[in-house]
Structures are given as structure tokens and as C-alpha cells.
Amino acid sequence: MRKLTRAAVLGATVAVAGIALLPTAANAAENVVQVPLAQGATGDLVWSFTNTGAAVNNLRDGSTIAFSAPTGTTFPGQTTVPSYFGTVGTGNAMHYTGCTVSNAGKTLTCDVNMNGLTNISWGTNGTFIATPKVTVAANAAPGAYTSSSATLNLTGSNGSITASAGLRVKVTMAAPQFSSVDNSGDTTVLKGSGTPGATIAVKDASGNTIGAATVGSDGSWSVDLGADFSNGSGDLTVTQSLNGETSPEATFAGADLPVINSAIAGGAGLATLLGAGAFLLRRRMA
Structure with missing residues (x-):
């Protein structure tokens, strides 16, 4: 065998x-x-x-x-x-x-x-x-x-x-969204939505942080910039950060008065603009 x-x-x-x-x-x-x-x-x-x-x-x-x-x-x-x-x-x-x-x-x-x-x-x-x-x-x-x-x-x-x-x-992270801007007082106040708990950071055209806030549990945020930025002082950028992640920048174009550009004032145009994370304003001509 x-x-x-x-x-x-x-x-x-x-x-x-x-x-x-x-x-x-x-x-x-x-x-x-x-x-x-x-x-x-x-x-x-x-x-x-x-x-x-x-x-x-x-x-x-x-x-x-x-x-x-x-x-x-x-x-x-x-x-x-x-x-x-x-x-x-x-x-x-x-x-x-x-x-x-x-x-x-x-x-x-x-x-x-x-x-x-x-x-x-x-x-x-x-x-x-x-x-x-x-x-x-x-x-x-x-x-x-x-x-x-x-x-x-x-x-x-x-x-x-x-x-x-x-x-x-x-x-x-997605970019934070803008919902409104208020220049009626002595300062510019930005408002929008984001991820609850995230830190919102607003930077000026030179990259300096000029405002910050925490997104609330309802997803809303509000940042008082402490000064009036409606004088065309350059673009502002906004990001949100959480758990070590930082979103892409959303851009806000400074303007004299918060008047939404008439070309995009219609509902569809505005929705598209907000969805892209940008809130563009134009200056009111004297």
C-alpha cells in the first residue's frame, strides 16, 4: 500500500x-x-x-x-x-x-x-x-x-x-448657507444655516477672522461682525468646522446696502444662488 x-x-x-x-x-x-x-x-x-x-x-x-x-x-x-x-x-x-x-x-x-x-x-x-x-x-x-x-x-x-x-x-462638510444680511445698525450682521454644533468663521479679504458663532440645534447661525462692512470693503468668506472637518468657503460680496441683485431676485435664481453657498449684493446707486 x-x-x-x-x-x-x-x-x-x-x-x-x-x-x-x-x-x-x-x-x-x-x-x-x-x-x-x-x-x-x-x-x-x-x-x-x-x-x-x-x-x-x-x-x-x-x-x-x-x-x-x-x-x-x-x-x-x-x-x-x-x-x-x-x-x-x-x-x-x-x-x-x-x-x-x-x-x-x-x-x-x-x-x-x-x-x-x-x-x-x-x-x-x-x-x-x-x-x-x-x-x-x-x-x-x-x-x-x-x-x-x-x-x-x-x-x-x-x-x-x-x-x-x-x-x-x-x-x-458642505459650505454654510446665507439667509440674510443686516446693515441697518452700526454693524453688519450675517445670518444663515449650517450643521448643528459647527463653528462658523467669517474672514475678511485679507484672511483675518472677523466674526465667529456656533450653529444652533435648529441649524441656524448669526454673526455680528462688530463693524459696518457695507462700504464695499471686499469679499468676505464663511466656513463651518466640526469634528476636525472644515467646509469649503462660501463667499459674500460686500456692498453699500443689502439689496439683492435684481437679476437673481426671482425665486429660482435666488434658490440657485443660495444653494451654491454665495450671497451676492449690489450697491445702490445714488
Whole structure:
């Protein structure tokens, strides 16, 4: 009788009483990808793994995966999740289909299938990528968040592989919004909306901070600049900061009197302007 050596057995599929004993599950190492998304934005997160063990061949259908949305985000409706091999943009025969959203938008469950193929392998050093879509709440607190883990278990003809990790997002700040400017007294007072708890900073054209405030729990803010800036002294910029994140600048063009430019005074024009984070004024001619 031929004796099997330990080396001959390791990594092999051995038949015992008609049952295939599979080798130990291959290892999958997470490729950490943190995607920046602004408050109110919708975009793709990246769930990515590289096989650091032996190749797993002839992957089978029948798996499911349940993604969890990170703090401050939810899953919009999506019936499929894009799947890539190697890099985003490179097609993958493994598909995520039949996806459903549940738990008030916090859970996305998908079937994992091989598109009818029976010869798909996850080779050594091969990278599988999925990019589920999320929407960041408009009032989400800025910061880095990781969801609870989503686990993918795949079985092939010669082994199995498991990948498990959460989705990662970095919520960035949107620019604060202006709602009004008041030059009726001896000082200029700016008012607007932003992220509750954020610090509003107003700077002059030279970059000096000339006013600050904290956004209230209702999302409103008001800054008294302590002087009258309606004399055309240059543009003012406003940012908001929270949890180590600072928003893009919103620009306020100084003017003699707070008269909204008639060209954009209509509702649609004003809404567009405010949405862009800019509040432009013109001087009243004598």
C-alpha cells in the first residue's frame, strides 16, 4: 500500500467515504478604502478584498451578503451592486443581484452569483471589489465612520474563502448657507444655516477672522461682525468646522446696502444662488 506523506496531503482535496474534505479556507485581506462624501450627497462606497491565500477555483452560486450603512448614511434603492476585479472599472463575472433595502435604509442584502459560469476563480493576490451606493444625510455630523461588517462566504471546488469588513465613509462638510444680511445698525450682521454644533468663521479679504458663532440645534447661525462692512470693503468668506472637518468657503460680496441683485431676485435664481453657498449684493446707486 502506498503511503501518503504529509506534504502530499496538505492543500489537496481528499475523498473519504465519498465526501470531499476541503482545505482550510483561504485568507482574504481587506483593502481599506475610505470614501469622502459631502453632506446630502449620494455616491459609491468601496468594499474590497485581496486573496492572500491559495486560489479558490470554480466558485459556486448560492451566497448572499448583507451590507450595513455607516452612521449618517442610508442605502437608496438599488437592485444590483457593481462588481469589479482588480480595480474599479474592470469587469467581474461575479455579480451582486436581487438586492433589497430594509431596516429603514440601513441594510442592503444581495444575492451573489457567477452569472451562469462554472469556471470562475479567486486567484492568489486577486482583488474582488463591490461598490454599493449610499446617501449621506444632509445633517450628518462630519467625521469618519465604519459600518458593522458585511461577510461574504464563497465556496469552490477546491476550498472556500471568507471576506468580512464594514463599509467606510468620511462625511465632509458642505459650505454654510446665507439667509440674510443686516446693515441697518452700526454693524453688519450675517445670518444663515449650517450643521448643528459647527463653528462658523467669517474672514475678511485679507484672511483675518472677523466674526465667529456656533450653529444652533435648529441649524441656524448669526454673526455680528462688530463693524459696518457695507462700504464695499471686499469679499468676505464663511466656513463651518466640526469634528476636525472644515467646509469649503462660501463667499459674500460686500456692498453699500443689502439689496439683492435684481437679476437673481426671482425665486429660482435666488434658490440657485443660495444653494451654491454665495450671497451676492449690489450697491445702490445714488
